[in-house]
Amino acid sequence: MTFFVRTAGRNDLEAISILLGETWHDTYDGIYGPRKVAEITASWHSVAALESRLTRPESEFIVADDGETIGGMAFAASSDPEKKLVMLHQLYVRPECQGQGIGSDLLQEIVDAFPNASTMRIEVETANEKALRFYERHGFAEIGRTDNCGRDDSGIPAAVYEKPLPG
Template identity: 30%
Template sequence: MNTRIDMLMNPGPEVRAAILEPLRAHNRAQAGDPKPEAIALVVRDEHSGEILGGLQAEIFYRWMFIELLAVPEQTRGQGTGSQLLNMAEELAREKGCIGIWLDTFDFQAPQFYQRHGFSEFGRLEDFPPQHQRFFLHKRLA
């Protein structure tokens, strides 16, 4: 087979899908079906029903990855973030997850997650410049 490498700037979702397919096939062959399951816990305005924030996660290979957690500015410090995290952990336990992992920046309150029992397993310095990105996990089993 002859191949070539092309550079694409701002590729569309079809390019990502094409690259992911052989990677996912290889991963399935090595580690089995990840059985992905997406979940969301949303914070809504009681009157309008508008989504103001929440938590989005995916469970695969028996680990929950928290991709997004955003608490509305007007509810910060009132336990909303803790409630979201506790609900996610409860769901992860119900689903038989080994643990939960996430990443966050130094300006996004990594201490919040550490207060909830998460431990650092990695750190990327200067991302963004003069800041840090933390990788945290919490084993449930």
């Protein structure tokens, strides 16, 4: 399969929601249990929750698509007035599509979408060793920790990673 990266659209939201559910269950069921993962995905990854990202200013919402399947997705945004810091909120690849370079392609597209940014930041669950290795291979380094990954009240601890960008 050959995947190409493109901007996400409204018609993709259901498939993205399903992809996020599958990916989260595959990654986090062993950490948080299936029930907690189902609660998180129902809240964070519903079509309604994803829809607002389509029109968020200073953001990029993309998918990797082979014409039949969405194999991955990424969402990043800059809320920094100087637009120097980009927060990579999501980068997920469907479990059966991992290892094909989709994550690297998505990450590069996100980096390219913010040419003036000097730093990209991401929060990564420390038990997600595959993700930690991926980001470290792509030049990210741990700069700290948070007790609330993704949302101020999530209660999910994570490592905070940053990568310098050319901008």
